[in-house]
Amino acid sequence: MARGPRVVAELGRPETPEETATRKAESSRVYRSSQNVRNLIAALLATLAVVVVIVFAVPRGSVPDREPVDVASVAAGIADSEGRTVIAPRMSDGWVVNSAGVDGVGSVRAFAVVFAPAAEDERGFLRVAQGFDADPSWPARVLSGAAPQDTLNIDGIEWDHYVLDPDRTGNISVAIATDAGPDTVLIYGAADQAALEETARSLTEQISALREEAE
Numbered sequence: 001m002a003r004g005p006r007v008v009a010e011l012g013r014p015e016t017p018e019e020t021a022t023r024k025a026e027s028s029r030v031y032r033s034s035q036n037v038r039n040l041i042a043a044l045l046a047t048l049a050v051v052v053v054i055v056f057a058v059p060r061g062s063v064p065d066r067e068p069v070d071v072a073s074v075a076a077g078i079a080d081s082e083g084r085t086v087i088a089p090r091m092s093d094g095w096v097v098n099s100a101g102v103d104g105v106g107s108v109r110a111f112a113v114v115f116a117p118a119a120e121d122e123r124g125f126l127r128v129a130q131g132f133d134a135d136p137s138w139p140a141r142v143l144s145g146a147a148p149q150d151t152l153n154i155d156g157i158e159w160d161h162y163v164l165d166p167d168r169t170g171n172i173s174v175a176i177a178t179d180a181g182p183d184t185v186l187i188y189g190a191a192d193q194a195a196l197e198e199t200a201r202s203l204t205e206q207i208s209a210l211r212e213e214a215e
Helices: 017-057 071-082 139-143 194-201 204-214
Strands: 095-105 107-118 125-131 151-152 157-165 175-178 183-190
Touching: 071 095, 071 107, 095 125, 125 194, 139 183, 151 194, 157 204, 175 194, 175 204, 183 194
Parallel strands: none
Antiparallel strands: 095 107, 107 125, 125 183, 151 157, 157 175, 175 183
């Protein structure tokens, strides 16, 4: 039995041939659009899968630890090139050496060693500088014009002692200085008094030797 024209509820009458053609064309468009979306999602998932495979397949190593600085070796090399005695300060295992070398400190060439706390959650630093043939005003230039408050006797070596305002001196809160023959040794930074004196004690014999050489 032949079926009559499709009655459209919204129209209350059978579709015209033009309306039927329009409806079918719209259905085809919607179907093709949904297929395109599905294909796009499938392509994205496939790409993501490839990326995941690459990420997990490529071997990755951790960043190697920086080689520790051997202060004694660096000092010995500079001593040979400069033709003079160069100090080699030491600190406890709670500190690491960030750098060691000759640079310009307060307009004076100096061998400088920078220590930092070994623990990542600790802040501060301590710098030991041997100013080559430094003039008497050199420590004041490095320390923003500060003058010593008093003196400290550490292992028989008398040091000028500075108590500083970090806001005025660029985070430097402590410093001590003493002569070492023709040179001046300046220890300064953001650290406690115990660290300052520990570093000074490691230099007692070397400073005494420099003074003896100058006699």
